[in-house]
Amino acid sequence: MNCGEILWPVVKACEHCGRDALEWRRMSGRGQVVSWCTFDHDYYRGLLPVPYDTIMVELEEGPLFVSNPAGFTAEVIEFRKPVRLAFLTCEDAAGEFELPVFEADSGPRKALADVVVQSENQ
Amino acid sequence: MAAPQPKMPPSAAELSCKAAIVGVGETDFAADYRAWRARGPGFEAPEVEGLAACAFERALEDSGLARSEIDGLSVSFLYGGPTAPEVAQMLGLKPRYMIDNGGIMAGPLPVACAAVASGECDTIAMVYAVTPRSLARKFGGEPMAGTAAPPSYYYFHPWGWSSQAAHWAYIWRYYQNEFGATEADLGAVAIQLRNNAIMNSNAIMQTPLSIEDYLASRYIVRPLRLLDLCLVNDGGVCLIVRRADRTRHLRHAPVLVAGWGESKVRSKKMHTLVRERLAPQIQEAGDQAFSMAGMGVSHVQHFECYDAATIHLIGQFEGFGFAAPGEGLEFCKAGGMAVGGRMPVNTAGGMLSGAYMHGWNHVAEITKQLRHEATGRQIEGVEISLFSLAQTDQVHPILFKRGVA
Numbered sequence: 001m002n003c004g005e006i007l008w009p010v011v012k013a014c015e016h017c018g019r020d021a022l023e024w025r026r027m028s029g030r031g032q033v034v035s036w037c038t039f040d041h042d043y044y045r046g047l048l049p050v051p052y053d054t055i056m057v058e059l060e061e062g063p064l065f066v067s068n069p070a071g072f073t074a075e076v077i078e079f080r081k082p083v084r085l086a087f088l089t090c091e092d093a094a095g096e097f098e099l100p101v102f103e104a105d106s107g108p109r110k111a112l113a114d115v116v117v118q119s120e121n122q
Numbered sequence: 123m124a125a126p127q128p129k130m131p132p133s134a135a136e137l138s139c140k141a142a143i144v145g146v147g148e149t150d151f152a153a154d155y156r157a158w159r160a161r162g163p164g165f166e167a168p169e170v171e172g173l174a175a176c177a178f179e180r181a182l183e184d185s186g187l188a189r190s191e192i193d194g195l196s197v198s199f200l201y202g203g204p205t206a207p208e209v210a211q212m213l214g215l216k217p218r219y220m221i222d223n224g225g226i227m228a229g230p231l232p233v234a235c236a237a238v239a240s241g242e243c244d245t246i247a248m249v250y251a252v253t254p255r256s257l258a259r260k261f262g263g264e265p266m267a268g269t270a271a272p273p274s275y276y277y278f279h280p281w282g283w284s285s286q287a288a289h290w291a292y293i294w295r296y297y298q299n300e301f302g303a304t305e306a307d308l309g310a311v312a313i314q315l316r317n318n319a320i321m322n323s324n325a326i327m328q329t330p331l332s333i334e335d336y337l338a339s340r341y342i343v344r345p346l347r348l349l350d351l352c353l354v355n356d357g358g359v360c361l362i363v364r365r366a367d368r369t370r371h372l373r374h375a376p377v378l379v380a381g382w383g384e385s386k387v388r389s390k391k392m393h394t395l396v397r398e399r400l401a402p403q404i405q406e407a408g409d410q411a412f413s414m415a416g417m418g419v420s421h422v423q424h425f426e427c428y429d430a431a432t433i434h435l436i437g438q439f440e441g442f443g444f445a446a447p448g449e450g451l452e453f454c455k456a457g458g459m460a461v462g463g464r465m466p467v468n469t470a471g472g473m474l475s476g477a478y479m480h481g482w483n484h485v486a487e488i489t490k491q492l493r494h495e496a497t498g499r500q501i502e503g504v505e506i507s508l509f510s511l512a513q514t515d516q517v518h519p520i521l522f523k524r525g526v527a
Binding site: 045052067 | 261264299343389396397
């Protein structure tokens with residue numbers, strides 16, 4: 001039996017119970033932005049054009065996931081902005097791959113927030 | 123490559139105050155930095171051998187001991203350098219105990235103290251030197267060939283999230299949201315450390331800093347600016363550590379190493395770093411150090427803190443309980459971190475405005491303060507100093523106590 005801990009980034013053994021019988025599990029793909037930063041300094045020497053944004057997403061299941069925003073920039077981020085998973089087709093020396101990124105989530109979560117506001121107004 | 127760090131000795135009360143710093147030597151951080159910036163005719167980039175030798179000779183002179191009394195040697199060249207036997211030959215030493223010990227402060231000092239306590243040597247020279255500026259060392263992006271990088275440096279490469287500064291940037295953005303702090307609030311830390319540096323003639327940064335200067339400085343990883351991040355410079359530091367029972371009648375008051383601790387993040391690294399600012403590790407390692415020394419945090423009169431970034435200093439300051447979470451910046455703005463304040467911090471300018479010597483500069487400053495020889499910036503009557511080294515995933519505090527001269 002494993003302890004059910006969800007781990008990210010990849011580790012050799014569970015940080016919680018120490019077992020190494022790990023398996024991949026599909027996440028909901030939903031989360032909230034809990035921190036973010038913009039790279040102005042060109043650490044990658046032109047490989048990634050600056051400035052560019054990165055976000056730290058708290059997945060619905062708990063883990064924190066470092067990624068990039070898709071379709072929005074740091075200027076419009078508010079703490080706990082809802083986001084959902086998207087994929088960006090990229091290429092590196094090993095070939096083409098799908099990079100997990102996050103786009104603004106204007107789905108059910110926002111509707112739920114609307115309901116709360118309405119009930120407060122009544 | 124730097125040698126792997128040997129295991130930290132236990133935080134055992136019987137090792138408390140068994141060894142003391144009796145000599146300290148530093149290279150000319152400010153003059154060497156200016157020379158590198160100017161790079162005029164005849165400029166030669168410094169090498170670790172020369173820096174280490176300079177720091178050692180100054181420390182030996184400072185201690186008043188004879189070269190032949192040095193029977194231990196610990197060398198720390200973070201970005202590569204000669205081995206301990208090679209350094210012994212270069213410095214004309216015949217040590218009976220030698221160790222190559224990583225580079226960053228906190229680890230090497232307890233190991234040296236334990237060697238002294240167990241009788242492997244009586245007087246150990248600890249030599250450290252680095253040349254990141256001359257090597258044009260990068261602190262982010264693709265890892266440099268042949269260098270080990272912490273996992274957080276390469277896990278997130280696909281998203282371009284790589285650099286020391288990015289860790290602190292995430293912390294600061296989270297902190298801003300949690301406590302409503304502003305960029306000008308954080309600027310107070312850079313200004314305070316600059317004010318401290320101005321009282322230290324060997325500090326690299328000597329120009330007074332205003333909040334306008336701070337807010338006009340360029341972003342590196344937004345919301346952090348150039349002035350939120352530590353310097354990069356070449357230099358060396360040497361500490362001479364001796365059996366505490368052989369420190370009477372020396373040139374200076376001995377500075378006893380009273381306690382140390384070590385705590386590494388075991389799970390949820392990003393959560394612990396960004397959202398807790400390493401508070402669980404600070405608590406755990408701090409408890410070890412204070413318990414070993416038989417002291418409490420209320421005994422601390424001076425705090426030297428690994429200031430890789432302004433916000434990282436605040437995280438440690440609050441983590442040790444010198445201010446409540448969210449109140450560290452107000453403490454700083456009210457002058458509490460100045461010499462004469464409620465808890466003076468990084469009185470030589472730290473790594474933000476003094477010199478980036480991986481914590482060795484902080485221990486050198488503690489030595490001067492506890493000897494009561496920190497000319498122009500002396501904390502009146504200081505007897506106990508705390509050094510905190512926090513990296514992105516581990517915390518190593520060391521407690522120091524002024525001994526009897």
